[in-house]
Amino acid sequence: MTGTPELSRGDEYIVFYTGGPYDGQTDRRISTDGTWESEITVLAAVDGKETQLVYASPVAHAVGEQVQVTYSWDQPDSEPLEALDERNDD
Numbered sequence: 001m002t003g004t005p006e007l008s009r010g011d012e013y014i015v016f017y018t019g020g021p022y023d024g025q026t027d028r029r030i031s032t033d034g035t036w037e038s039e040i041t042v043l044a045a046v047d048g049k050e051t052q053l054v055y056a057s058p059v060a061h062a063v064g065e066q067v068q069v070t071y072s073w074d075q076p077d078s079e080p081l082e083a084l085d086e087r088n089d090d
Contacts, residue, residue, distance in 0.1 A: 005062035007031040013067040017055055020073030021046050021081070036060060036069045039077075051079045 007013060013036055015027040021044050029036070039056035055071035062068070 005060050005067045007034055007036065007067055009034045011067070013060075013069055015040065016068060016070040017042075018070055018072050020053055020055075020075065020078065021051075022053060022055065022073070036067070039074065040071055046081055051081060053078045 009031060011031045011034075012028055013031060015029055015036075017023060017025045017027070022042060027040075036058055038058065039054055042053050042055065043050055044053050045051075054074040054077040056074040056077070057072045058069045060067055060069045
């Protein structure tokens with residue numbers, strides 16, 4: 001299929017996260033305005049600490065009647081993750 005898939009207000013779409021701590025996770029979202037979000041901010045526990053991760057650069061495609069949107073981790077716009085050498089893993 002070529003072109004951009006279409007959503008209507010209230011349609012469900014599947015989100016795939018790539019990169020960063022949410023890599024490989026999926027989510028289901030509902031379109032509130034007939035489009036998908038330009039970026040998603042998720043709150044995640046990384047090594048026991050909550051951090052906000054930004055996923056952007058959506059790429060959408062249709063699989064049958066389902067719209068699937070893949071978001072990539074936007075590390076510069078996300079909160080920094082604790083450096084591995086600063087962890088206390090005793």
